[in-house]
Amino acid sequence: METDCTRHEPPANGGVITPLPAGTRLLHIGPHKTGTTSIQGAMFAVKDRLGAYGVDWPATTRHPMEAALAACARPAMMGDTVPTDQHWTRLLAQVQASGKRTSVVSSEFFADAEDDATIARIVEQLGGDRVHVLITLRPLAKIMPSQWQQYVQNGLRMGYEDWLTHMLRKAPYEKPNPSFWRRHRHDRLVERWVRAVGPQRITVVVVDDRDRGGLMRTFERLLGLPENLLQPVPDTANRSLTLAETEMLRNLNKEFRGNGLPDELYSKLVRNGAVMHMKNACSPSPEDVKISTPGWAVEAAAELGAEMVGRIATMGVRVLGDPALLSAVPPPPVWEAPAEPRVAPEVAAQALYGALAAAAAAPVRHTAPAKSRTVHQTSSRELMRVLGHRCLKKLRGH
Template sequence: MARRVFLHCGTAKSGTTYLQDLWWRHRDALRERGLLLPGEALRDHFHAAALVKGMDVIVDDLDDDDREVWQRLVAEARDWPGDVLISHEHFSDSSAEAAAAALADLASAAEEVHLVLTVRDLGRVLPSAWQQRVKQGARQSYGKFLATVRRGEDEQKFWRYQDVPGILGRWAAGLPPERVHLVVVPPSGAPRDELWQRTARVLGVDVAGLDTDPRLPNDSLSVVEAELLRRVNRRIPRERRSVALTRLTKGAFARDLLAGSAPRESFVLPAKHAGWVRERAEEMVARLREGRYDVVGDLDDLLPAGPRAGRTPDQAGDDELLAVAATVVARMIEQER
C-alpha cells in the first residue's frame, strides 16, 4: 500500500502543462526518489480523468483496455510503498459523487489521500482560458466570452474549472484540511521554476539537480493569431467539429503554422471587466482563508494586478489578420516542398 497518494486535479491554465511535462520527463528520477507516477504516459492520467468525470466524448472512443486505466492506476498505487502522484486538470470538473467515488478508490490504495490544486489569478486565467477554447474550436469573441463568464452561464464551463471553492466543495469533502494543498502560481517576474519548487515541497520530493527548462514549446498565440483562429473556426460547420479536428487545430495548425506568425504582445483584460474580476477574486480568497487549507505561496497573489498596457483580440485589424493568414499559407506551402 502506498504511503501517500496525491491527486493533482487542476486548476486549468495554472501551469499544469509545465508541471506535467517536468513530472513525466523526470519520471524515472522521481521514482528513484520515492514518488511514483503510475501508468505509461500523461495520456493515461487524461483517460483516467475522463473516466472519473464521465467525459463521454473521450470515453466513447476508448478501447476496452483504456477503459480500465483508472483501476490500473489505483492498483499500481496499492503496490507501491512510497508516494504516488496522479495529475490532470480534467479531474476538477467531476461531480461530487464522482469525486467521492474516486477518493474512496484512492483511500483503498494508500494510507493517506492528499488533494493538490495549483491556482492562478483570474486576471491572467481569463485571457488564457479564452485562447484555449479557441484552439478547441470556439467561435465566441473575447469580449462576448468575458461577458458570458461574468453572467456565470454554465455552457462556458469556465467556473467549473476555475471556481476553486466549488472544486474544493466537491473534492475536499471528508479530507482533513492539512491534506488539501493550494499551490499559488507565483506572480509575473518570479523565477521560472518557482511553481515547480512549490509543488515539490508539497509532494515532499527532492528535485535537486533536475532540469526545469520547458521541453514542450510555448504555443501561446498572440492577440492577432488568436483572433485569426477564431475567425477560421467560424468558417467550419459545427457538425464537422470532432475530437480529431480539435487535435489537429491545437497541434499541427496552431503550434506549427500559426504560432509566431505575428509579433507577440501583451494579451490583456479590458478595463471595463477589471472591477467584477477583482470582486470575484477577493471573494474567492476570503473563502479560501476560511478553509484552513495548506497554502503554499501567498493567497494575495490570486488578486489580479492593476491594468496592464496591451490590446485585446477584438482590436485586431483586418490588415493584421490578412498578414498573418498570408504567413500561415506560405508556411503550409513550404511544408509541402
Template sequence: MPDIQPLAPGTRLVHIGPYKTGTTAVQHAFHTRREQVADEGVHYAGRGIQPYRQVIALTGAKGRRGHVPADISVWEELVAEIDDAGDQRVVLSCESLANAHRPAIERLYADLGPERVHVVRMLRRYDKMLPSKWQQSVMGGLKTSFDPWLKNVIADPGHDFWFQHGNTELTDRWAEVVGPENITLVVVDETDRDFLSRTFEQLLDLSPGLLKPVAGGENRSLARGEVEMLRRFNQIVTPPKWRGEVHERYIRFGASRSMKTQPRNPDDPSVATPEWAYAPLAERAEREIAALRAAGFRVIGDLDLLHVPTRAERPANPTELEPGTVLADVVALAASGVVKAALAKPSIPLFADPDGSGQALGDGAGRRGA
C-alpha cells in the same frame, strides 16, 4: 520561498490542475524524468504526459472533440498500477480532474485510499487566466470572440469556467469529499518561472532542480493574430456535422501546434482582459480570497497574488482584428501544421457516415458555457 514539509511516503498526490495554471510544464518534467523520480521514490502514474483517457472514463465527461470514450476499466487499470507502487509516493496529474463532479471525486478517494490521498490545486489571477482559457476553447472549436465570451462568463455564475477554475468552487467541491486538511493550494507566481517545479520537488522530497522546466515543456500561448485566425477558421470552415476527429487532428494538434513551434511575433500582442472586466473580477477575487483564508487550507505562495486590480495595468488591444490583418506567416505556419497532421496518420473521413451525420462541432463541449 520557505521550505515546504514533504508529504508522507505512500501519499497519493492528486494534482487536479486546473487548466491554464502551468500544469503542462510540470507534467512534461515528470513524464520525461520518470526514471529519475522513480529512483527517488516517486511514481508518476500513467504512461503518457497525463492519464487523460483514464480520468475521462472516471469522470464521465465528454472529453475533447473526437475523443472516443473509454470503458471504466481503463481507470481501474490505473488504480491497480498506483496500488502496485506500495509505499512510494505517487503523482496522479490531470487537469480534467477539475471537471469531476462529486460522485467521481468520491470514487477516486475510495479507490486510491482515503488515508493516502492529498489533493493539490493551482490558483492563478483571473485576469491573467481568462484570456488563456478562451484561447484554449478556440483551439477546441469555439467561434465566439473574446469580449462576448467574457461577458457571458462574468454574468453567469453557473458558467463552466467557474466550475473548472473558481478559486472557491473547485476547491470546496474537492474539500467536501477529501477534507480541507488533505488539500494544498498553490498560488502561481507569474514572476518566478521555477516556482511550480520547486514546489513539487519539495512536496515530494525530490532533489532540487530535478523538475526544472526544460525546452519544449511549456505550453506557450497564441498571439492575438494566431488565435483570431483559428477562430475565423472555426466560423467559416467548420460545418455542424464534421467529425470531431477532423478538428482535433488538423486544428488543435495541427495548425495550433505548428504555430507554437515558432517564437511569437513581437508585433502580434497577446490577448488581454479588457478594462470593463476588471471591476467585477476584482470584486469576486476579493470575496474568494477571504473565504479561502477563513477555510484554513494549506497554502503555498501568497494568496494576495490573486487580487485583481480594479483597473487594467495597461490598455488592452482589440481582440477581434479587421479582415485581412492576420499575418501571412501565421497563416503559412497553420497551413503547414495541417499538412503535417494529414501526412502523419491515415486519413479520416470528414463526416461520420455517407449521410453526413456525425459529432457536431459547436461552440463548446461538456457543461454549459464551455
C-alpha cells in the same frame, strides 16, 4: 507567505515546507492554466530517477488525460479518442504498484469532477486516506485569456469580449462554456474536495508568475526531492495563440460549424493538424498582438478573486504562497494606438501545411469517375461539406 488556519509552519517563501508522508497518493487536480503542463513535463522527464527518492510517476505518459476524463465521467475533447474505464483502471493499477512509495498523479481534468459522489469514488479508488489533494491557483485575470483561446482551439466561435460578457455578466454564467466556472470558481473547487478528504489533506499553492521556478521548487519540497531536480521542459505545442492566430482559427471554426462538418475531422485536420503544426513551427514575436482583457473584466475578476480567497481562508486548508495575488489588479498598460492583429504569411502557410500534412497521412484511394458537374459549378458550402466527408472517410480508412 503561508497562511494556514490549523498548522503553524514557517513561511513557504522561507524555504521550509513540511514534506508529505511517505506512501502518500498526491493528486494534483489543476485546474487548467495554473502550471499543470510544466509540472507534468518536468516530472515525466525525471520519471526514471524518482524511485531513488521514494517517489513514483505511475502514468506512462506526461499527462494521463484519458484516465482523468474517464474517472470524472467526462467526454473527450471534440473529435478525440473516447475515454474508457480501461484508461482509469490501468492508471489505478499502476498507482497501486507504487506500494509504499509516494505516487504522483496530475491532471487538470480532475477539476472537472462535477459532484461529491464522483470525487469520493476517485479518492477511494486512489487510496482513501492516503490521498493528498494539491490545487494550484492563478489570478482569474491571467487565466481568462488563456482559457478563451484554448476553447477556440476546441471549436469555440465567440469573440473574446463577448465571451467575457457571458462568463461575467450573463447569469447563470454557463454559456458557452459551462466547464469554466466548474474549474475556476476556485473556492467552490476547494470546498468540493474538502468534503471528500478533509482540510488536513489539501494543499493550495498560489502560483507567482514572477518566480518562474517557484512551483517546481514547491513540488520538490512537498515530495522530498532534491532542489532543482525538476526543470522546465520546452513545450511549443502548449504555447498560447496570439490574438491574430486565435481570430484566424475562430473564423475557421465558424466556417467549419456552418458547413456541418464532423468533429472527428476537426480534431484531425484542424486542432491536431493545422494548429499543432503552427504552434510547433512558429514562435510569436514581440510585435504580435496579445489577447488583452478589458478593464471592466479585470476588475470583475479581481473582485471575484478576493471573494474566493476570503472563503478559502475559512476552510482550514494549507495555503502556500501569497493569496493576495489572486485579487490583485494589475496596473493598466501604457496606452498605445491599438495595432491591427494580422497573421503573418509564414504563420498562415504553416497552419495550412499542417492541415494538408494531416490529410496526406491517409492514403489516397481511387474514387468513382467524376460526375458531369464541375467544382466551379458547386456552391462553396456544398463543396466544403463533400470534401470534408470524403477526407474523413479516407482518414477513417487509414
